[in-house]
Amino acid sequence: MRKVEECYLVTHNLALGVMIGTVISAVLFAANMAKIHVKHSYIGEKKVYAVHGQLFFASTTEFINVFQFKEDVTEVEIDFTHAHVWDDSAEAAVDKVVVKYEKNGVKVNITGLNERSSELVTKLAKQAVR
Structure with a gap:
């Protein structure tokens, strides 16, 4: 079970409280969405990477670091069936x-x-080919 930390911020300005709450929610949402999971398996000489999650600017470094470029395989398949590519940095x-x-x-x-x-x-x- 996940431990949830409670945090309270007391303000007498409702607009400020709503803005701060919105910003905190957005940051926590982005942090949660940035988690990407990549599992690998082998089919003969081919290595298959199964990507799960949302690939966008906040998850690109983790995505790239999963791959083992020096491994001795002749073919790699990257399966995005359970993932979504959101932006230019993800495509890059x-x-x-x-x-x-x-x-x-x-x-x-x-x-x-x-x-x-x-x-x-x-x-x-x-666009990159041009």
Whole structure:
């Protein structure tokens, strides 16, 4: 069970109290959303990474650090079935992972992108090629 810390801030200004509460809620929400989980498995010579969670600016470093670029595999699959790519920095993180693997001669397949994530990744990848 999760331990919940209680914090009280006393103010006699209702507007200030609402603003502070909103900011605190937003920060806690972003911190919770920034958690991304990546599990890996092997199918023959192929390593499969299953991504779970929301990939956006706050979770990109954790996402990139999960991958083992020096490992001796010939093919990698990154499965986004249970994830969503939200912004440009997230797409850049995906691109960075793909480029690092390809520099090591590893074939990379991206699978399971939902429609919105796929549009973002495709659009930004085309801009990077120009």
